[in-house]
Amino acid sequence: MINILCFGDSNTWGYDPATQTRFSNNIRWTGVLQNLLGNNFNIIEEGLNGRTTNINEREEHALGYYRDFRSSMDLVSILIETNSPIDLVVVMLGTNDLKNNFNQSSDDISTNMKLVCEAIINNDYFNSKTIILVSPTHINESSPNLLDSFIGTAEKSKFLAKLYKKIADDLDLFFMDASQSVKTNQIDGLHWDAMQHSDFANSIYNKIKSIYN
DSSP states (O other), X not given: OEEEEEEESHHHHTEETTTTEEOOTTTSHHHHHHHHHOTTEEEEEEXXXXXXSSOOOOSOOTTSSXXXXXXXXXXXXXXXXXXXXXXXXXXXXXXXXXXXXXXXXXXXXXXXXXXXXXXXXXXXXXXXXXXXXXXXXXXXXXXTTOOGGGTTOHHHHHTHHHHHHHHHHHHTOEEEEGGGTOOOOTTTSSSOOXXXXXXXXXXXXXXXXXXXX
């Protein structure tokens, strides 16, 4: 059995932009991926809305409360130990770091993403050290429903793939650019619809099969 930890934000959690609820397991890319890989693989979902690389939200959320523990650096080591043994980690983060109130450049986000990857690699409970680093999809500013905190961040989001690829090269990780298989829709400019979850699942499936062929 090959255990795969999928560590990410709301697009790993399965946020449905049309209903503002959660997609069912058979629609989320993690569930689709499980079906594609079959019984010799075990997908472990660890997605969280608002998750960042290394920033906690200190400002009040739109729903009227503060959201603690959004920084991956606070939890990733605990989650690896909780879910061990793990053979592969798929990590896809960076979208929430783009929020204007965080005032993070693409380079800042990349620096923090490298810290997350190093924390995963150096965890004593993760022996295989096999990671797929995924750069996130681009912000779609043509959506009329894009949150104000993401307005003006589309260009910055496009720089992440190049920077993440360098992280992968420096740390000897596998790399994927999610924007090559998923174009963010106009529902809210951030989250994936059901078809996009399927598209990404098929892309990451091919990447995983190339590792375990």
